[in-house]
Amino acid sequence: MSLDEKFSALRKGLLEFLLLKIIAADKVYVADILRQLSGTEFATQEGTLYPLLSKMRRESLLDYEWQESDAGPPRKYYKLTAKGREQLRELTDYWNKIHGTVKGLGP
Amino acid sequence: MNKVIAIHLHGTAFHLEEGGYETLRAYLDNANRQLEENPDKAEILADIEQAIADKFAARLNTSRNVVLSTEVQAVIAEIGPVTNSSDATTDDKANAKSDARPQPSTTAAHPGSKKRLYRIKDGAMLAGVCNGLATYIGIDVTLLRLAVAVLIFFSFGTVAIAYIVGILIIPKAETPEQIAATTGPSPTAQEFIRKAKEGYYEGFKTMHDREAHRAWKRKFKNEMRDWNRKLKEEFRWGFPCPPLPPVPSRIAIPPPDGFHVVMPILATLRALLILLCWFAILSLVTTGAILGVTLPGQLPVWAGVILLILAYKVAVAPIKALRRTYYYRFNGWPAYWHPFADLLHGLLTVLILALGVWLADCFIPGFHQALLNFPIFCQQVADSIQQWWHQR
Numbered sequence: 009m010s011l012d013e014k015f016s017a018l019r020k021g022l023l024e025f026l027l028l029k030i031i032a033a034d035k036v037y038v039a040d041i042l043r044q045l046s047g048t049e050f051a052t053q054e055g056t057l058y059p060l061l062s063k064m065r066r067e068s069l070l071d072y073e074w075q076e077s078d079a080g081p082p083r084k085y086y087k088l089t090a091k092g093r094e095q096l097r098e099l100t101d102y103w104n105k106i107h108g109t110v111k112g113l114g115p
Numbered sequence: 116m117n118k119v120i121a122i123h124l125h126g127t128a129f130h131l132e133e134g135g136y137e138t139l140r141a142y143l144d145n146a147n148r149q150l151e152e153n154p155d156k157a158e159i160l161a162d163i164e165q166a167i168a169d170k171f172a173a174r175l176n177t178s179r180n181v182v183l184s185t186e187v188q189a190v191i192a193e194i195g196p197v198t199n200s201s202d203a204t205t206d207d208k209a210n211a212k213s214d215a216r217p218q219p220s221t222t223a224a225h226p227g228s229k230k231r232l233y234r235i236k237d238g239a240m241l242a243g244v245c246n247g248l249a250t251y252i253g254i255d256v257t258l259l260r261l262a263v264a265v266l267i268f269f270s271f272g273t274v275a276i277a278y279i280v281g282i283l284i285i286p287k288a289e290t291p292e293q294i295a296a297t298t299g300p301s302p303t304a305q306e307f308i309r310k311a312k313e314g315y316y317e318g319f320k321t322m323h324d325r326e327a328h329r330a331w332k333r334k335f336k337n338e339m340r341d342w343n344r345k346l347k348e349e350f351r352w353g354f355p356c357p358p359l360p361p362v363p364s365r366i367a368i369p370p371p372d373g374f375h376v377v378m379p380i381l382a383t384l385r386a387l388l389i390l391l392c393w394f395a396i397l398s399l400v401t402t403g404a405i406l407g408v409t410l411p412g413q414l415p416v417w418a419g420v421i422l423l424i425l426a427y428k429v430a431v432a433p434i435k436a437l438r439r440t441y442y443y444r445f446n447g448w449p450a451y452w453h454p455f456a457d458l459l460h461g462l463l464t465v466l467i468l469a470l471g472v473w474l475a476d477c478f479i480p481g482f483h484q485a486l487l488n489f490p491i492f493c494q495q496v497a498d499s500i501q502q503w504w505h506q507r
Contacts, residue, residue, distance in 0.1 A: 038162075053193065053194055053195030054166045054193075054194040054195065055195035055196050055197040056195055056198050058159045058162040058163055059150065059159050059198060062153075062158060062159050062162075063155075066155060080172065081125075081126075081165065084162070
């Protein structure tokens with residue numbers, strides 16, 4: 009079993025947290041998000057991202073607006089709602105706690 | 116030599132090699148099944164199609180306009196399988212956080228986008244601000260327009276400025292999603308989008324047989340037109356109205372004679388009438404006389420305002436009817452269903468308003484006195500604003 013596989017559930021679970029982080033930094037559209045994640049362990053694809061983003065919007069963590077692009081049709085630019093920022097704060101705290109626990113245990 | 120199949124993805128046409136078409140169809144069918152339970156299915160599929168269209172477009176150029184099978188496979192591999200994250204992550208969440216349970220179930224009860232404030236140009240007088248606001252708060256647009264028109268004069272432009280700010284900050288409803296969001300989860304609007312998607316995927320099945328595909332296309336177009344009409348009726352009428360006659364099958368009709376001459380003239384005429392009406396009301400409210408002519412008898416100012424608005428409605432009705440007749444003819448739609456519909460609509464609104472005031476006058480104690488004081492009150496408000504204006 010590869011390392012990737014061992015942590016696949018963990019990576020999947022963290023994706024939403026990372027999306028909140030990316031969108032909190034700047035207004036982005038899907039290609040931006042994919043590019044930022046592409047070099048990392050969390051590289052993902054449109055087929056996963058669109059359903060996840062729409063779910064997060066349904067939970068009113070984020071919202072989008074249409075913006076004209078220089079080339080091609082208008083794009084959906086995503087941004088966080090107040091609830092999304094609140095959630096990001098909570099998740100960051102929780103993540104730091106986990107990180108501390110992992111470091112504190114064992115050798 | 117390979118056979119090529121033409122498709123359109125979210126409004127853009129592409130030519131695909133036959134093998135590539137099969138691959139894409141299988142992929143989209145599978146995505147459709149994966150998202151079966153997802154309330155945002157239509158929107159996600161539209162996003163995915165748009166992403167595919169973008170990637171196809173990036174691979175084509177002026178000298179090559181067919182998407183190869185290998186390219187379709189590459190694009191699908193790039194986009195990856197569509198996974199229904201609603202299922203997977205809500206389950207994960209349920210395990211991790213038990214207190215978050217009620218959240219998903221309440222949001223699931225309102226599928227699709229939330230109700231939002233947009234300007235609605237369809238049936239608008241100016242920029243669609245009143246139309247959008249009336250739809251948003253769910254009242255009749257004529258009532259709101261009357262209120263705004265009256266308020267504009269009593270507030271000496273403050274409401275007019277608010278209106279202009281409204282034009283600037285309220286987005287126009289343009290995409291089907293936005294139009295659906297103006298009324299919130301309107302059953303017709305949602306059904307329209309769902310049907311459109313469903314029919315679209317169904318259409319893939321007949322792709323091989325030219326004749327069958329053409330027949331499907333005709334049927335689908337007719338169905339969509341009916342839905343579209345229902346959607347528009349929902350926006351246009353505050354009151355239930357007799358349904359429009361069934362649409363004859365749509366043929367491209369050239370603009371009627373003089374279309375390009377008559378339309379601008381009618382529009383200008385109407386704009387002039389609006390200006391005249393505003394000016395008359397303004398002069399009535401400020402000087403107590405319409406452009407120098409005093410009101411007959413002992414008619415109070417507010418009755419004069421209502422009379423002016425009524426007069427405007429009457430004067431503008433034939434112009435409106437003419438414009439609509441021309442417009443619908445041009446678009447292959449039937450002529451306006453009744454030349455006096457708008458006039459009747461306006462009269463009915465005023466009548467109902469009057470009936471409401473009368474009933475309140477009869478049954479609510481204290482209302483009578485308030486009614487008598489209302490014009491005086493408005494005058495006082497106007498005076499104080501005017502004073503404030505001059506003191507600046």
